[in-house]
Amino acid sequence: MPSSLLPSRTSADRAPGDPGLPVPDAEQWISTTGSRIAPDPYTWMQAVHWAHDLGARTPVRAHGPRFGTTTVLLAQQLAQLNPCRPGVDFLARVLKVSTRTVKYHMAILREAGLLTYRVKGTRVRQERARASEFARTIPSSFDQDLGLRTAPSDTFIRAVVGVSEHGRTQLARLGKKAARTVRRKVRRTKKPSFSASSDCTPMEGGSCTVSPAALTSSPSEDEPRSGNTSSSPTRRGRTRKALNAVGRRYQLGLELVRQVPWLAGTPVARVAWAVRHLADAGWTAHEVIAVLALRAPSDRIHRPSGFLTARLVGVEKLFDTPAKRANLVAWWRDSRQASRERHAEWSSSWSAPRSNAVARLVREAFTASKPKPQVVELPQEPTEAEHAEIRTLAWRQYLAGQPELVATAIALAGRDRAEQIYGADLVQRVVRLAATSSHLTTGATR
Numbered sequence: 386m387p388s389s390l391l392p393s394r395t396s397a398d399r400a401p402g403d404p405g406l407p408v409p410d411a412e413q414w415i416s417t418t419g420s421r422i423a424p425d426p427y428t429w430m431q432a433v434h435w436a437h438d439l440g441a442r443t444p445v446r447a448h449g450p451r452f453g454t455t456t457v458l459l460a461q462q463l464a465q466l467n468p469c470r471p472g473v474d475f476l477a478r479v480l481k482v483s484t485r486t487v488k489y490h491m492a493i494l495r496e497a498g499l500l501t502y503r504v505k506g507t508r509v510r511q512e513r514a515r516a517s518e519f520a521r522t523i524p525s526s527f528d529q530d531l532g533l534r535t536a537p538s539d540t541f542i543r544a545v546v547g548v549s550e551h552g553r554t555q556l557a558r559l560g561k562k563a564a565r566t567v568r569r570k571v572r573r574t575k576k577p578s579f580s581a582s583s584d585c586t587p588m589e590g591g592s593c594t595v596s597p598a599a600l601t602s603s604p605s606e607d608e609p610r611s612g613n614t615s616s617s618p619t620r621r622g623r624t625r626k627a628l629n630a631v632g633r634r635y636q637l638g639l640e641l642v643r644q645v646p647w648l649a650g651t652p653v654a655r656v657a658w659a660v661r662h663l664a665d666a667g668w669t670a671h672e673v674i675a676v677l678a679l680r681a682p683s684d685r686i687h688r689p690s691g692f693l694t695a696r697l698v699g700v701e702k703l704f705d706t707p708a709k710r711a712n713l714v715a716w717w718r719d720s721r722q723a724s725r726e727r728h729a730e731w732s733s734s735w736s737a738p739r740s741n742a743v744a745r746l747v748r749e750a751f752t753a754s755k756p757k758p759q760v761v762e763l764p765q766e767p768t769e770a771e772h773a774e775i776r777t778l779a780w781r782q783y784l785a786g787q788p789e790l791v792a793t794a795i796a797l798a799g800r801d802r803a804e805q806i807y808g809a810d811l812v813q814r815v816v817r818l819a820a821t822s823s824h825l826t827t828g829a830t831r
Contacts, residue, residue: 407496420522426464430563498524640670655690675717
């Protein structure tokens, strides 16, 4: 329970022998505290364990968490900070608890006089939140209980100048606790043990001493026979806990964020606050969307949550019955606007993503999907030796009466290209031969 909910009291209201816990809010500042500043973390942990033992004997809180192991674990983390400026999120991550638990136990340490505000954390607009800075202090009730004599000090408010014999014994006991590290207990499940009546062979290698006939038993005649041979009981399905008023608001807000385009990206908590009256009245997401469709949406919306709040002013009084809301939903489903919204996903054009990383991935995907152009390698020009070898082969075929090689080159590449390859003399001979023998025909084969 936060210290603000506890009854406030001052030093004058405490009775003799009262341990001084809890410390009121007005005395939790370094300028008003009755505690003294701890000279070192070891001495402060002695006071923490003393407060833990005192809280176990005399609880100071009627409700909420008590001074326990979690408080000591939190104090061990605070003892390592210099200066003591902890962040709630950091402590929750280290201790593996919720931020609400950290705030509760921080309040317990302040109420015990073990933590005192130096500077209280603030939130500045457009800047990071600033954590509170604390001073590790030792309450005056600790000095009284252990018989410590103190004197004024400029550095520590008060400094210890003497200790009683009883206090020496108690400080030695608390010192042993402060020297060791407290760890959270891990609960371990007990493994099932096998009895001697099981029908398996023991690990020692011997056989079971119980006869197999002793394990069988006849079914009761009173119980009806069924086809289910399994003796294990049927597991019941887990029933979901019914939502309360706040849960219904958040559920309605989440549905609107998912279904209304101009609410995309809006925090669900803000939308839940805007539709809180409608959620309490039992409205559904389709009914809220139908109300929003009564008027055309604005072309430019700066604050979607504020725009939603303005559109829903007084609608719960206008459509106060389920019948009216059902007629409104029926009109909306038959309207042209609803038809356009149902087909907007398919007819809308694709827009590039705003994130640079996502845009880079999209470009890489498009580049990988495009077919790579085929590179056509042009034939290389023959060397002088290859050119001479080709001409020699063409002359040999011509002299053997087979001018087809040169004739094919003339038909495909032209006479100029053929002359570059085989020479003008050979090409001219082949052309003359083709002209003079074109009228000759071969006789029919007998």
